[in-house]
Amino acid sequence: SHELTQPPSVSVSPGQTARITCSGDALPKEYAYWYQQRPGQAPVLVIYEDTERPSGIPERFSGSTSGTRVTLTISGVQAEDEADYYCLSADSSGTSWVFGGGTKLTVL
């Protein structure tokens, strides 16, 4: 079955760089998407198609890919970036989608 694996938690101090990874066998062939979810709110798309940033998302958010792993990088982390982050991708058929388990980003 199609699965995406994320670390449960990442902690960084303000101003540092946070890197959140997502691993899956289909990722070399399928795009990944990243969502930020603050408590009690709906998710927000922060990266699409591995590396693209939607309008309105700060430049400190970026995405990269290498083989079966994609990475969300947040440079110069701010307190407001504390949230849960989820990756999303499709299986190799493109008809079944799955979210990673989510990573809780804590800003110390």
Added chain:
Amino acid sequence: EVHLAESGGGLVQPGRSLRLSCSVSGFNFDEYAMSWVRQAPGKGLQWVGFIRSKKGYGGTVEYAASVKGRFTISRDDSKNIAYLQMNSLNTEDTAVYFCTRTLSGRYDHWGRGTLVTVSS
């Protein structure tokens, strides 16, 4: 301004059915796929399924294995509404259900969600 609003959630007994609605405004509804995503209390996001646009894609539907055969996604382009019909509900279906405007995996607009609680 794009706006999505889910409705129809509530408390339902195991084995019963419930239909959720997602009313949208601010964009050409018939040009977009629509997805449903759920989130159990204190848990992560789970993809439920999506319906393609009828324009060029036939309005076909895909489902997660956990809901296939029990849930049905449909759309009424004349009313700008997407539906999630949920049958044979069980306690594991308890979650907040979100609808999203969809372009492949690009879920760029979300509703606030509606809570479904399955309990006797």
